[in-house]
Amino acid sequence: MDFRKAVDAQPTVVRMTGEVRGRLESLLFSRYPNREWACFFLFGTRRTREGLLLTIIDLLEPGEGDLDSESDIVSFSEPYTLRAALRKQDSGLSVGTIHSHPEGCWPKPSRLDDDMDGYYAEYFPLFGSSGTYFGLIFSRDEDGQMTFSGRGQSGSVYFRVTTLLTIGDRELRRDNAFSVVERVNMADSFHARLGELYGTKAAQRLKTCRVAIIGVSGTGSPAAHVLARAGVKDFVLVDPQRLAPSNLERVHGSSMSDFDADPPPHKVAVVRDLLLSIDPDIKVECLAGNILQSEVRDQLVNVDLILCCTDTNHSRTAVGELAYRYLIPTIDVGVAFEAEAGLVTGEIGRITFYSPGSPCAYCLGAVNSWKASVELMTEEEKALRQVQAADAVARGEAPNGYWEDFPELPTVGHFTTLAGSLIASYAVGWLTGKFTAPHRSIEFNILEPGFGYVGFDPPARRDCICQTLVGYADEGAFASVVSAPEHWPPVCRIVAAER
């Protein structure tokens, strides 16, 4: 392999946890300012329509004698290399190298780096099933500012790292590779108040992040609305539905005139137009689809944060899985109403934070298995099961093996707006590192004293795959917990002024 000859390298997003990044920086810069250091690392991948996602699972840190400590530059020993190769073979994952350049030096690959990457790109695929190799370079300037570059190869396809996303419990960081120049207008007067409160850096951070909102109805549309006003300039909106008359009461951005069109617009188009009316420079990717679908997942690879606003069992499962397998964090929100004797007795919201290493939806007991199954059935299957349930009753048997009804009260706009705004607030805190929620899961009821606030931090089950497959990405497909049923219509990308 000759990386110098690589042209048209595809963009690659790298994700890692804050914990791994902390260890990585301590290791790489341990011989600064003048001497380099290095390690192998274990990673998962996902090929997308636009490039590749690389998820750093763990560092294979060097022991004594694994690197030449006498040399200023990096030299891997054979035993260390073989140990990494065998780990790759055993795990079914990929292995790459990370090394530092001396302080103040650009992380641009040298001729020696070219030789090293060329060698390892041919060596590691000999072990195990993965043919993918990556080499990353990090460096710091005198002010401690970190920069990086990265490149990789899988078969005959070359990749270049464009973005590094770090998922910490208190902060979500986005760094661009040293060669990537992003043009964002940082100076404006619109976000002066936000800058005064959180600082200029935080206000600028919001302008460089990409947020996905799954479900843009009652809670998703106000969340998008609040974030756009806070300065977020890049959104992915996902919702399969078109606007219905009953949505007018809760979907921010919708109006009576939307129903002049037949059919009425997709919800994602309605919210997109709202965001663009606030700031015409906002970028919005509109997908009429579902989070389980592959095209949607490809778009989520490069987001800083997902807001899951569908309140469905399959979405909750999916975001839990995206958090541990693909290192994509999510704030999930659901709302419910309770009533008794003609009076509303509960307006309840539940917010859950999913990140790598946190409990998944099943650990939290947040999924109803029957409802989840019904959400993914065809209409024909639902009808058939209802008939079979009636037949079972006629035979004197229990019907609930076939069908079970779960009556639910509808939700209304004043409360969904409150819940949507609340998760937008937590999103701002997490993205900027300025504040975090006090608990991993929060429940509240605004009709109870003290808003009926309950916060809890349940541990994950020790043996759960959400703890053992962190960062496995597509290589963890053997334990995937949810998939899109084939009867769903394909994802439709709503472009330009299309509604």
Add this chain to the structure above:
Amino acid sequence: MTDDVRARVESELARISIPTLLVFNPDAVIYNGLPSTITASPTDVMVLVPGGYPQTMLDLAFLPAGSPLLGVLKGQPQQNLSAGGRTWTQVSYHPHTNGGAPPWDPTRHGFHTYIDEVLSWISVRR
């Protein structure tokens, strides 16, 4: 069946010691030669891979059409279905919906655990 689902099902089947067969259109797993205390000869049992699996729970079971176990085991025999070149009869057997098995959890359950439910089922008269 998507690649992810196939990878998942194949991984589950690799954890089972008895012979199994994964068939397509309709997508299903056939457990071959399961011992039953009710009949002298072993039986095959087919279970469909539902849409949306593994979040969608495994449910129901199919016995070979004409099986002597039909009407003997718990569950109402229902319609026939062709799969894997054979004809099967669906039986209304629902272990994960109040049928004795714990609530479905795709982080724990799959074809590798459903086999235990099926083995119990085929050895108990209704």
